[in-house]
Amino acid sequence: MAINGKDLISLKNIPAETIKLILDTAEPMKEIIKRQIKKVPTLRGRTVVTVFYEASTRTRTSFELAAKYLSADVVNIAAATSSVSKGESLKDTARTITSMGADVVVLRHPMAGASELLARTVDASVINAGDGAHEHPTQALLDLFTVREKKGRLEGLKVAIVGDILHSRVARSDIWGYTTMGAEVRLAGPATLMPPGIEKTGARVYNDLEEALEGADVVNILRIQLERQRQGLFPGLREYAVMFGINRDRLKLAAPDALVMHPGPMNRGVEISPEVADGLQSVINTQVTNGVAVRMALLYLLTGGAHIEAAY
């Protein structure tokens, strides 16, 4: 089975069995991360190029480690220090990179649809590492993997996604991923940060945060994107924390064994209180580890094509 052709751009329209294949492949990859020698020769001789037009240490490092653990060669390009600052277009940058022999291009771009455009331009596999407020599929896959690992299943779970849904590419990918895998997605946040028509994705919008948290198995708290908040979509950080911040009392509304998740980096004391971020229910650090495993699985699966039972 192939993963939606050569690229991973979006989790929309990806069948459940493909998501399951990625999550199943990430399990043995996680075992490699726990080893003393974290390296297998699988992608020896392959080249992975990360092209980041937006700052991101976490996602870029996660991809870089994933590629290195599989023995691929990795080149990182930060747009600020590349020819992009000289006015080169995304297409031309991509053509240059692939002419040099890149097998996989990992792209982070502030414009929605940039990775899809790139995928159509180059022969290399393209992985969307976040395109504007559109999608961040690898983050959603690591969320799904973490939940499945902790809960043993995804089907039938109640997942509350809380916060800035409007600017969140993670939320969009999460909604597609969770609903495809049979979980119920509840969205809660300030009305000004709720995109119109989001219900069409299959998620349910709650006006009342406490109602959305009631009995939830997973509480996924989104980051307030301060850098995108220049338009005054909510009165202030203090008020946001009071109205929508997840603290110990609010968390009690969720199921007693609910998982607390956050894609990071966290604004402690704004969308998440420190005692929740560091509490026993928090799996935020596990998400980071699992991110490497899921990206290893994707690099392995995308550089192949189809899959058969081993007959060696």
Place this chain on the structure above:
Amino acid sequence: MTKEKAQILDQEGIRRSLTRIAHEIIERNKGTGNLVLIGIRRRGVPLAERLAERIKDIEGSSVPVGTLDITLYRDDLTTMAYQPLVRSTEVPFSVSGKTVVLVDDVIYTGRTIRAALDAVIDLGRPRVIQLAVLIDRGHRELPIRPDYVGKNVPTSRKEEALVKLNEIDGEERVIILELPD
């Protein structure tokens, strides 16, 4: 059409071969001190478990058994149109300083074993690695020779040696298949 040419071992034959290999392992290593068995997925795994049982019957001491998936160590992934599914490697003990006996059902070109050697060495530094196989069908492409062999079966390249085990196949025998031209 694939055709069954001959049956090489029946249930009793497999049982006897494994018992003999168990004795040879104990004899060569002068007991079971520092000994671990690692089965190569898939059919090496039940064979390793059975060998551990035999060794326990004979010596009275338990030998740890691990499972190795060598998919990520194959040397032909880049040339294949299809990629095999990756399964988990479960070696819940340290291999450093140990006598590791790798166990597989059939040895043919030797490439699986080369991959398995790399995989084991990435887990630690064993004192020695030995190799036990139920069937050696020849046609090696690498300088690798098993230490313990259940049965040597000279085959042609147009044939396939197929080991069927109760745990995986629901039957217990070894056959030679004739592959179509």
